[in-house]
């Protein structure tokens with residue numbers, strides 16, 4: 125593990141959307157994922173089931189993801205968000221996209237370039253590994269929160285071990301493909317994925333940085 129403080133890991137982790145082809149050695153993968161196992165969960169049920177594709181498995185998945193996205197195959201997600209998202213969340217979402225397109229020098233009006241940028245998701249941003257975060261369908265929202273705990277722990281573990289990552293809701297677009305690849309029971313549902321590996325610093329998209337809302341928009345302290 126690198127000599128990095130918790131604050132450095134939390135503030136230093138950012139979504140990376142361009143990776144070097146070098147695979148992460150299995151020994152390091154074991155360390156990184158073992159540390160993430162220490163994430164908390166309600167009654168310690170540990171509902172996360174994680175499937176990591178590398179090598180030929182990753183290549184075949186990537187090819188099929190690209191084919192489906194390019195031919196406009198509609199996503200068929202296991203979990204769908206409820207209702208329309210209003211403010212302030214819409215604006216935060218727009219700002220996040222703007223930060224990425226501006227780092228990539230893509231004008232908002234340039235729909236074709238934006239679509240190409242979006243397709244990069246299915247190319248796994250060239251990452252040598254992609255992890256699929258899944259849970260059994262017997263679980264509901266509370267266990268999904270446990271998965272959130274796990275994923276941030278995992279991404280911080282990656283940061284602390286010198287690895288880069290990008291969480292991807294887009295990796296839940298074709299869950300049937302994930303189940304087929306890993307021969308999973310239909311009860312296993314895909315929530316999202318994480319492409320990861322070593323950051324390619326020459327990729328423009330990796331210069332994108334997001335901001336956070338001021339504390340008072342998210343947290344209320346009351347003591348009287």
Ligand SMILES: Cc1cc2nc3c(=O)[nH]c(=O)nc-3n(C[C@H](O)[C@H](O)[C@H](O)COP(=O)(O)O)c2cc1C
Pocket residue numbers: 137138139141220245290291292293294295316333334
């Ligand atoms: C559950 C989840 C799903 C995400 N899905 C995608 C995605 O499909 N594609 C993408 O490029 N980024 C995706 N992101 C990355 C977010 O856009 C990013 O975390 C956010 O803008 C904050 O930026 P930061 O990670 O650099 O701090 C996702 C992040 C999370 C936590």
